[in-house]
Amino acid sequence: MLTIGRILFAALFIVSGASKLLELAATTQEISTKVVIPAFLTTYTGQLEAAAEMPIAQILAITAGVIELVCGLLIALNFGARFFAIILVLFVGVATFYFHNFWDMAAGAERTNNMIHALKNLSLIGGLFMVAGLPRFSRQAETAYPDV
Numbered sequence: 001m002l003t004i005g006r007i008l009f010a011a012l013f014i015v016s017g018a019s020k021l022l023e024l025a026a027t028t029q030e031i032s033t034k035v036v037i038p039a040f041l042t043t044y045t046g047q048l049e050a051a052a053e054m055p056i057a058q059i060l061a062i063t064a065g066v067i068e069l070v071c072g073l074l075i076a077l078n079f080g081a082r083f084f085a086i087i088l089v090l091f092v093g094v095a096t097f098y099f100h101n102f103w104d105m106a107a108g109a110e111r112t113n114n115m116i117h118a119l120k121n122l123s124l125i126g127g128l129f130m131v132a133g134l135p136r137f138s139r140q141a142e143t144a145y146p147d148v
Contacts, residue, residue: 002134003078009127010076013088017068024061031064032057034098067091075131085132089125096121 020027037045037056045056052059068091071084100121102114 006078006081006131007076009131010072012124013068013072014076017065017070017072020061020065020068024058024065027061027065028055028058030099031060035060064091064095082132082134085128089128089132092121092125092128 032055035057048059049056067087071088071091074084075081075088096118100114100118102111102118105111105114
């Protein structure tokens with residue numbers, strides 16, 4: 001049951017990461033409208049843009065897609081699931097702060113929608129903490145059957 005639940009839970013991140021990568025232009029556009037790079041980082045982001053030959057929003061879009069896809073796959077396969085769940089906790093927390101900041105919005109439908117998304121992300125963080133908190137289970141050897 002845990003395996004099925006972990007795979008179904010990870011499917012959200014796998015699909016979301018893949019869609020970010022497959023729709024890279026739209027993801028880049030959305031990031032460029034929401035994320036503001038602090039002034040003290042512009043020197044470093046400029047160097048990164050020059051080295052990668054792409055804008056920082058596109059670099060962030062690729063990074064976001066890869067994080068979701070890889071972490072989701074590794075959680076589904078139970079390979080380092082606890083570590084990758086913590087990575088996704090940080091990712092979802094940052095994404096919620098930048099993309100669903102209902103606390104900065106005037107009352108209305110957009111604020112309500114973003115609050116629902118923020119609460120959904122809070123639930124995802126709770127599920128990721130549960131994945132991270134699961135103890136390691138050792139496989140029990142099968143019972144030997146006597147010769148018949």
